[in-house]
Amino acid sequence: MIVGEQKSLAEIMELLGDARRVLVAGCGTCVTVCFAGGEKEVGVLASELRMKSKLDGHPMEVDEVTVQRQCEWEYIDPLREQLDGYDAVLSLACGIGVQAMNERFPDAITLPGLNTTFLGLPEEQGVWEERCQACGDCILGLTAGICPIARCSKQLLNGPCGGSQNGVCEIDPDVSCAWQLIWDRAVKLGRVDRLMEIQAPKDWSQSRDGGPRKIVRDDLRLDEAE
Amino acid sequence: MAGLLDEVGLGGERVTMVNLSSAMGAQFAEVVAEVTERVRRLGPNPLGNTREHEKI
Numbered sequence: 001m002i003v004g005e006q007k008s009l010a011e012i013m014e015l016l017g018d019a020r021r022v023l024v025a026g027c028g029t030c031v032t033v034c035f036a037g038g039e040k041e042v043g044v045l046a047s048e049l050r051m052k053s054k055l056d057g058h059p060m061e062v063d064e065v066t067v068q069r070q071c072e073w074e075y076i077d078p079l080r081e082q083l084d085g086y087d088a089v090l091s092l093a094c095g096i097g098v099q100a101m102n103e104r105f106p107d108a109i110t111l112p113g114l115n116t117t118f119l120g121l122p123e124e125q126g127v128w129e130e131r132c133q134a135c136g137d138c139i140l141g142l143t144a145g146i147c148p149i150a151r152c153s154k155q156l157l158n159g160p161c162g163g164s165q166n167g168v169c170e171i172d173p174d175v176s177c178a179w180q181l182i183w184d185r186a187v188k189l190g191r192v193d194r195l196m197e198i199q200a201p202k203d204w205s206q207s208r209d210g211g212p213r214k215i216v217r218d219d220l221r222l223d224e225a226e
Numbered sequence: 227m228a229g230l231l232d233e234v235g236l237g238g239e240r241v242t243m244v245n246l247s248s249a250m251g252a253q254f255a256e257v258v259a260e261v262t263e264r265v266r267r268l269g270p271n272p273l274g275n276t277r278e279h280e281k282i
Contacts, residue, residue, distance in 0.1 A: 009233050044230070051234045054273055 001121065002030040002094045003128045004037065004114040009048055012090065015111045019060070019087035022049065024113070025079070025101065026066035027093035034128060037092030037114050039066040045092065045113065070097030076104055083108045119150075136206030136213065142194055144185035151178035157202060236272060240265055 007015075016022060024046045032038030046062045053060035065082065069075045070093035079101075083089065088109050091098045094116040101110035118130040133150045139157075140147060149155050153171045159179030163170030167180040186195045204210065228238030242261050246254055 048230060048234050051236060051273060055235045 001033060001119070002096075002116060003034045003118055003120045003130075004031050004094050004116045006036050006041065006045070006092070006114055007112070009052065012045075012049070012113055013052065016049075016060070016088055016090065018058070020058070021061045021063075021086045023063045023065060023083070023086045023089045024049070025070065025089055025091045025093065025097075025110070026064075027070040027091075027097050028066055028068040031093055031097075031114065034122075037094075039064075042066055042092055045090075049090075070094075071100050073100070073104060076100060080105065133207070135202075135204075136210075137203050139199075139202070142197070142199065143182045144189055144191055144195065146178060146182045146185060148178050148182065151176070151181070157199070237268060240268060240271070 006012075024042045026032070026037050026039055026042035028038060031041075035041065042064045046064045049060055049062045053062075063086075065079065067075045067079065070091065083105055086108065088111055089101060089105075090113045091101055091110050092113045093101075094114065095112065096116075098110055098112045101108070118128075119132040119134060120128045120130040123129045130150050132147060133155075135149045139149075148157060148159060152159055153169050153175065154161060156179065159182075160177050161179075164177040164180055167177050167184075169175040169177045182195070183192075186192045206213075227241050227243070230238075231241060232238040242257070242264075244257050246257070
């Protein structure tokens with residue numbers, strides 16, 4: 001899932017500048033499950049903004065709304081009438097939601113209240129770790145189900161490097177060496193031969209390296225009226 | 227919560243969370259007295275009295 005983290009109150013206040021009527025807009029999917037931008041977080045942040053701005057002597061009027069998904073037009077279109085009269089919208093959605101709001105409602109300024117950090121999973125409650133870099137050309141079938149793009153600090157495809165010690169990456173003792181994990185699992189599953197196959201160089205043009213990406217599914221597109 | 231109130235500028239010391247059972251009457255009275263005294267010392271809430279219709 002997309003994992004994000006709220007910006008500091010100080011940074012948010014700075015972004016809002018002298019906005020007096022603010023709408024805090026949350027999202028019910030990814031940022032809800034990582035407890036960064038869901039309905040509850042919207043409520044807490046809105047309260048913080050009211051309290052802080054009142055203490056600072058420039059009280060803000062802060063309203064709250066949370067949509068199911070902020071990245072899809074049909075979920076944000078119902079907000080259209082609501083947006084008049086706000087000096088700014090503070091979105092607690094991921095960067096995609098912030099941009100969707102800006103694209104769909106270009107006359108309103110939607111500011112980011114979160115830093116969208118990575119694609120990952122909750123290793124345990126309250127701890128999220130990066131697992132996927134959306135490289136566009138998944139090799140998990142070759143690497144025993146462990147991703148060297150996301151989990152190797154150097155994104156090596158023929159690891160490990162000399163910095164791997166006792167299964168731990170040299171950059172941080174809390175970071176496992178991805179290639180140690182891959183090797184151990186390949187041995188356990190009897191898939192070392194798959195790992196040893198010579199592969200063609202990875203096609204990085206499928207990743208962000210090739211520019212902003214797009215997928216078109218003609219089978220899903222609605223027929224435009226002639 | 228305390229951290230949040232500190233960040234906002236209201237003071238985290240105004241909030242206390244205590245775990246008590248309904249059978250612990252004496253301890254409840256003690257905690258309430260202590261918190262009341264602490265908050266009294268901190269002085270009035272800088273936000274002032276909030277009118278009922280005002281959102282905080």
